[in-house]
Amino acid sequence: MSDTPSHVAVKFKMPKWVRGPQDFVGGIALMAIAAFALWASSDLQGMHGFSFGAGTVPRMFSVLLLGLGAAVTAMGLLTDGEHITVYAWRGPLFVSLAIISFAVTIRPLGLVISAFASFIISALGTPETKWKETIIVGICLTIGCSLLFPYALGLPLQLFPRFLVQ
């Protein structure tokens, strides 16, 4: 498959002194995570000689991550490397929205509405969607889920909105 983006995408411009933007950005991001983990584990008991405390293993691996992150970042500065690939906004936005909408609506509204809604929202993630077929498949899948999970798999789920059931 080709890497050319199909839709409007966000492009990052890097200053000239960054020769391998992909390594540079990735290295910095992971160093930030490592630094955060070091900070968050600072209140845990550490080593006494060679006997380990609760904080030892998290700190060991944070330091490993920090060190390697620094090395990769340095590589990004010193050697020519890959450019940042283009990020599409549409897919990530609607797919995340679909998942989040399920998280928010499942308790009050039940499986039927939540599932159908998140199916439709996720379909917005690509311009290739054809609405007629999407809605038909969405309805079939929602019915399938409402039968599969509670009946075939014995997971009791709330299917309909709370205010209708009570």
Place this chain on the structure above:
Amino acid sequence: MADLFSNLALGFGVALTPINLLLCLIGALVGTLVGVLPGIGTIATVAMLLPITFGLPPVGALIMLAGIYYGAQYGGSTTSILVNIPGEAASVVTALDGHAMAKQGRAGAALGMAAIGSFIAGTVSVILLTLLSPMLTTVALRFGPPENFAVILLGFIASVFMIQGSAAKGFMVMALGVLVACVGMDPVVGKERFTFGNVDLTNGFDLVPVVIGLFGVSEILLNIERPEVRAAIGDRIKGLLPSLDDWRRSLMPILRGTFLGFGLGILPGGSPVSASFASYAVERRRAADPSRFGKGAIEGVAGPESANNSAVAGGMIPLLSLGLPSNAVTALLLGALVIHDITPGPLLAAQRPDVFWGVIASMYIGNVMLLVLNLPLIGLWVQLLRVPYRILFPIILLLSIVGAWGTNKNVFDIWVMVGFGAIGYVLRKLDYELAPFIFAMVLAPQLEQALRQSLVMSKSNPMIFLERPISAALIALAALLVVALFCGYRPRARYAESSL
């Protein structure tokens, strides 16, 4: 030997019950489906289906999940050969010669040989699994915490050794996996780590939403941002039976692939993917006329397809006898066992012979099912390829969400899934391979426990790891791998990690 037969009889007794037969069939079919369809990987599927297996008895759960794993190896070859789109990373090399054969009108022979080779490899390697597992179990029974630590450490490093990209990035992903596993209770003294007083974090991240996010969601995101490549599917396939000449050429590659794949499967870090690449390289090197490769040499289909199947059975050995997965999928199977309150390890065969032998027996049955079902069903699988991704991905996504949520009915798990979906997407865009992450996340608690127990045993003397011969040897091997990694000695093969 008599012991072996009575054990196998027990196993078949378990595997042949109607419910387990059905689960084996479902696993094999779902696996084939996953193998056929590009855009759903084995890792994400096994994670998605984990919650579904919670209601099942542990044997049934494992039978089904293992079925997905080896079924996917059968299915992957179909799309590689017919449309040059590997549905599974392990079938990438199959596309080289398989698709060339299809273009010459010999798709049937390629498909047939792939299925037959898979079957032979599957069966031979399950026999080897039956013979070797009990032996390894005996050795492993003598393992104490230092040996466990050493063997897990070796697994960690090997999981990085086997990825294709940069080793430094592999270690970073591994470290990230360990840190994520640290969230929650400390496994030794029960102290809270990285919880920030949040109740949901006290028990740590659940494996299922993390893996679904990291692999399933990120896969969808990567796929929908590029225009769909429509599969050009040719005419009806005829003549699935290979000719006598095909047989003559394929027999030795199948056998070599079987043993090679099996050996690579046992090794920590070995996977069906590396097995298929290794087999292809071997066959090309041994060929009288290497220039035929890439232009439709049946050896290039038969060898790798056999190798990737036997690697699955090989990978079950360390899982069942040591409790040590050799790759990301078996790491998930380990996670499934732990969720079912079964601790895999050397005691498994003695304590739960029904699980141990039941799963092994089901693999014999599953391979037969796949051979019988797959050849007639190839037409159906090809039809499925016509389903466009714009329809497929909302279905996969919805099933993932319900799967992640249905486990505990905890909305927090859905947030975890979104979060790790984003992390996975960004990391994969930045060219980080994620397989070492799962491995580290599943095994980090065991690694930490073994490490700390060993140091308690030795009264905080780290020399304990070097004084005991087995652990010293394993650590030396691990050190050797690290040196090899940074000196650039690595089996390298180019393939799209995106279809893993």
